[in-house]
């Protein structure tokens with residue numbers, strides 16, 4: 001079964017993902033092979049998705065203006081705007 005491609009925006013960059021992909025997948029795709037930073041800890045260190053199943057909350061990002069959404073549990077929607085605290 002072939003999935004339809006949709007476009008989301010990660011930190012202002014258009015990223016094409018398969019319909020049904022998670023926001024975490026879109027962020028990783030936008031990072032293009034370098035470690036992605038999803039958010040910053042209080043001390044400023046970069047944090048990224050860890051468990052991939054909604055337990056650790058390390059993958060919190062802002063989605064369509066709503067802060068602290070879990071990237072690993074949220075499915076992409078066409079035109080979605082995703083903001084990380086990465087570089």
Ligand code: FES
Nearest residue numbers: 050052054057072
């Ligand atoms: S990666 Fe752990 S809650 Fe999303």
